[in-house]
Amino acid sequence: MTVIGWVQILLYCAIIVAITPVLGAYMTRVFGGERTFLTPILRPVEIAIYKLSGIDERQEQHAVTYTVGMLLFHLGGLFIIYALMRLQAFLPFNPAEQSAVAEDLSFNTAVSFITNTNWQNYGGESTLSYLVQMLGLTHQNYLSAATGIVLAIALIRGFARHSVRTVGSFWVDVTRCTLYILLPICVPYALFLVWQGIPQTLGPYIDATTLEGAKQTIAVGPVASQIAIKMLGTNGGGFFNANAAHPFENPTALSNYVQIISIFALGAALTNVFGRMVGNQKQGWAILTVMGVLFIAGVVFCYWAEAHGNDALNALGLTGGNTEGKEVRFGIVGSALFAVITTAASCGAVNAMHDSFTALGGMIPLINIQLGEIIVGGVGSGMYGMLLFVIISIFVAGLMVGRTPEYVGKKIEAKEVKMAMLAILVLPLMYLGWTAVAMLVPSAVASMNNPGPHGFTEVLYAYTSMDGNNGSAFAGLNGNTPFYNLSGAMAMAVGRFWMIIPTMIIAGTLAGKKLVPASAGTFPTTGGLFVGLVVGVIVIVGGLTFFPALALGPIVEQLALNAGTLFSSN
Amino acid sequence: MLRQIRPAVVVLLALTFITGLVYPLAMTGIAQAIFPHQAQGSLIERDGKVVGSELIGQVFESEKYFHGRPSATTAPDPNDATKTVPAPYNAANSGGSNLGPSNKALIDRVQGDMDKLKQENSAAPVPADLVTTSASGLDPHISPEAALFQVPRIAKARNVPEDRVRQLVADHTEGRFLGLLGEPRVNVLLLNLALDRLAG
Numbered sequence: 001m002t003v004i005g006w007v008q009i010l011l012y013c014a015i016i017v018a019i020t021p022v023l024g025a026y027m028t029r030v031f032g033g034e035r036t037f038l039t040p041i042l043r044p045v046e047i048a049i050y051k052l053s054g055i056d057e058r059q060e061q062h063a064v065t066y067t068v069g070m071l072l073f074h075l076g077g078l079f080i081i082y083a084l085m086r087l088q089a090f091l092p093f094n095p096a097e098q099s100a101v102a103e104d105l106s107f108n109t110a111v112s113f114i115t116n117t118n119w120q121n122y123g124g125e126s127t128l129s130y131l132v133q134m135l136g137l138t139h140q141n142y143l144s145a146a147t148g149i150v151l152a153i154a155l156i157r158g159f160a161r162h163s164v165r166t167v168g169s170f171w172v173d174v175t176r177c178t179l180y181i182l183l184p185i186c187v188p189y190a191l192f193l194v195w196q197g198i199p200q201t202l203g204p205y206i207d208a209t210t211l212e213g214a215k216q217t218i219a220v221g222p223v224a225s226q227i228a229i230k231m232l233g234t235n236g237g238g239f240f241n242a243n244a245a246h247p248f249e250n251p252t253a254l255s256n257y258v259q260i261i262s263i264f265a266l267g268a269a270l271t272n273v274f275g276r277m278v279g280n281q282k283q284g285w286a287i288l289t290v291m292g293v294l295f296i297a298g299v300v301f302c303y304w305a306e307a308h309g310n311d312a313l314n315a316l317g318l319t320g321g322n323t324e325g326k327e328v329r330f331g332i333v334g335s336a337l338f339a340v341i342t343t344a345a346s347c348g349a350v351n352a353m354h355d356s357f358t359a360l361g362g363m364i365p366l367i368n369i370q371l372g373e374i375i376v377g378g379v380g381s382g383m384y385g386m387l388l389f390v391i392i393s394i395f396v397a398g399l400m401v402g403r404t405p406e407y408v409g410k411k412i413e414a415k416e417v418k419m420a421m422l423a424i425l426v427l428p429l430m431y432l433g434w435t436a437v438a439m440l441v442p443s444a445v446a447s448m449n450n451p452g453p454h455g456f457t458e459v460l461y462a463y464t465s466m467d468g469n470n471g472s473a474f475a476g477l478n479g480n481t482p483f484y485n486l487s488g489a490m491a492m493a494v495g496r497f498w499m500i501i502p503t504m505i506i507a508g509t510l511a512g513k514k515l516v517p518a519s520a521g522t523f524p525t526t527g528g529l530f531v532g533l534v535v536g537v538i539v540i541v542g543g544l545t546f547f548p549a550l551a552l553g554p555i556v557e558q559l560a561l562n563a564g565t566l567f568s569s570n
Numbered sequence: 571m572l573r574q575i576r577p578a579v580v581v582l583l584a585l586t587f588i589t590g591l592v593y594p595l596a597m598t599g600i601a602q603a604i605f606p607h608q609a610q611g612s613l614i615e616r617d618g619k620v621v622g623s624e625l626i627g628q629v630f631e632s633e634k635y636f637h638g639r640p641s642a643t644t645a646p647d648p649n650d651a652t653k654t655v656p657a658p659y660n661a662a663n664s665g666g667s668n669l670g671p672s673n674k675a676l677i678d679r680v681q682g683d684m685d686k687l688k689q690e691n692s693a694a695p696v697p698a699d700l701v702t703t704s705a706s707g708l709d710p711h712i713s714p715e716a717a718l719f720q721v722p723r724i725a726k727a728r729n730v731p732e733d734r735v736r737q738l739v740a741d742h743t744e745g746r747f748l749g750l751l752g753e754p755r756v757n758v759l760l761l762n763l764a765l766d767r768l769a770g
């Protein structure tokens with residue numbers, strides 16, 4: 001571990017804290033329907049969309065209607081991606097002449113992109129045409145991100161409003177989010193990435209003759225436009241198989257740093273939007289502090305593990321930490337920081353291979369996802385996931401003092417607590433359940449790339465990542481089999497929608513409640529005690545659910561390494 | 571529910587059109603106009619032929635060139651499409667080894683590469699990046715230490731003084747961005763091109 005490494009980490013945190021109120025203020029204006037500096041340009045487009053679709057933008061929806069709209073919207077997205085992948089051979093923008101993608105892989109990928117998971121069972125440059133990358137994947141990068149954000153906004157409105165039946169209009173929110181927030185950031189961002197070296201071309205793959213006279217085919221494509229939204233929208237699905245480790249997806253140390261900032265930018269800003277909408281920005285900062293405590297703990301531990309390196313390789317005389325599966329330009333700290341951020345948020349892009357991390361270093365990304373990706377989290381989903389944990393925490397605090405719990409002026413009652421618990425429990429049920437099933441299926445076990453406990457961790461990571469809609473992988477696992485494609489698609493869909501539906505039910509009931517004025521007996525939710533309580537609840541709930549599985553994977557692997565045991569495939 | 575179908579279809583199609591076609595095509599047009607070199611893949615030409623991209627590593631095996639890091643990329647097996655064969659620096663199928671820390675195959679591979687490097691070069695300690703595969707399998711860089719480690723071999727093979735080669739490495743060493751971000755590194759392809767010019 002180096003001083004420069006720590007400075008990179010601290011500077012990162014400072015930048016996120018600095019941009020949070022700025023973006024938060026802007027996003028609050030957008031979702032409040034207020035005028036912004038982009039209104040003159042974008043308002044005509046917005047109005048045209050409303051006209052064509054017959055929407056009255058002042059007509060708001062009940063939480064249930066809002067959710068139904070969202071589900072229909074996703075169903076449409078699913079069809080578009082599936083159809084494009086199956087038909088790509090007959091469609092334009094296919095200079096590499098990719099053939100139709102198999103049914104199970106197309107289905108897995110379609111579910112993966114509509115759920116903001118972006119799990120890669122496909123290898124981008126060897127499977128997909130440019131048209132699929134643009135019209136299929138780039139567009140769903142936008143829309144799944146926008147959906148996550150607007151669902152969080154609907155829940156926040158539930159807290160902020162009182163005695164009303166509606167939480168906003170899904171159609172207006174999703175249109176505004178795409179036009180006023182995502183696109184205006186991505187346009188300059190994509191150009192910045194091109195400047196740094198990311199290709200943006202519709203031309204065919206390049207045939208080069210190397211200095212030693214060999215042929216090298218270099219895959220290119222409209223990459224930068226997709227990478228911008230892939231990072232900003234915490235999607236994480238790569239244009240290339242190696243994702244953000246590929247020099248064409250992440251060419252420089254600067255592009256790397258800007259990419260990790262963009263992963264957290266909108267998720268962190270949503271805490272500020274929450275504070276502003278409920279009338280006290282401190283409420284937002286308290287939540288960001290909870291996230292910050294968990295984040296820093298993860299970074300310190302992961303950085304330490306990777307800088308310490310693999311004892312089995314150190315014994316051969318290697319120094320300088322674990323460089324297997326890492327790129328020289330990012331180094332240890334750039335890779336460890338990226339790994340923690342991409343899994344704290346539900347991004348899932350990778351700039352190093354998590355499969356080759358040390359046993360304990362690779363456990364941190366896994367824990368981050370298993371906690372529910374609430375450490376800033378996916379755009380929107382991190383915010384509503386964290387608010388579910390806040391509800392549980394407030395409930396626990398209420399039990400301790402024997403009062404009906406309240407949060408930002410709303411009574412938290414049995415229905416909200418039940419719904420929050422349902423949403424939180426379904427995640428471990430899915431990933432632990434499917435991992436257990438996979439262990440019993442010989443073909444699923446055969447997909448492991450590594451022997452011993454590391455192979456188990458690959459499978460556990462795969463279901464955790466899909467269920468948590470993260471999309472990063474212990475990528476050695478060959479997930480492109482009918483078993484993983486179909487079970488994974490189910491894990492992704494349940495992981496996304498089973499969390500959204502209870503959340504939206506909470507949004508609806510909260511919006512209808514009366515405002516309870518704060519009194520002397522109200523538990524303050526802006527101070528250190530609240531932060532400590534929520535962190536404690538997250539760690540205990542998380543620890544109880546997944547610690548046994550971790551003990552079978554990374555922990556036993558580390559103990560074996562300490563004892564000098566290695567594993568071989570035969 | 572039925573009242574939602576029209577907005578679902580129209581909003582989906584409109585936003586798909588904007589974000590899936592207008593946006594990437596507009597970005598392509600603008601990028602090609604203002605950053606044509608990068609937008610096309612940062613290609614390098616020598617004598618009118620494309621020899622590679624400055625961002626993409628390539629295989630170097632000759633003793634006269636600096637070698638890059640080991641690469642774990644693969645290609646489809648020509649005899650059996652369901653299998654793959656090793657194909658280092660395959661820029662049409664990026665990827666890492668994904669070997670875990672406790673996998674004996676990883677330790678054996680590193681040990682084998684270290685022995686080979688020690689034979690080809692001096693007895694100096696082997697830099698870690700020269701025996702570990704990168705995440706993409708296309709890493710264009712090595713650490714300055716890894717370049718300096720190879721200097722005596724190259725100077726001997728090309729019959730030039732070590733100091734000149736060492737100077738070339740120093741000239742091609744890129745520092746951290748603003749002295750802070752990333753790690754010091756040397757671009758292997760650019761260094762080898764300069765090496766060829768040195769000889770010519």
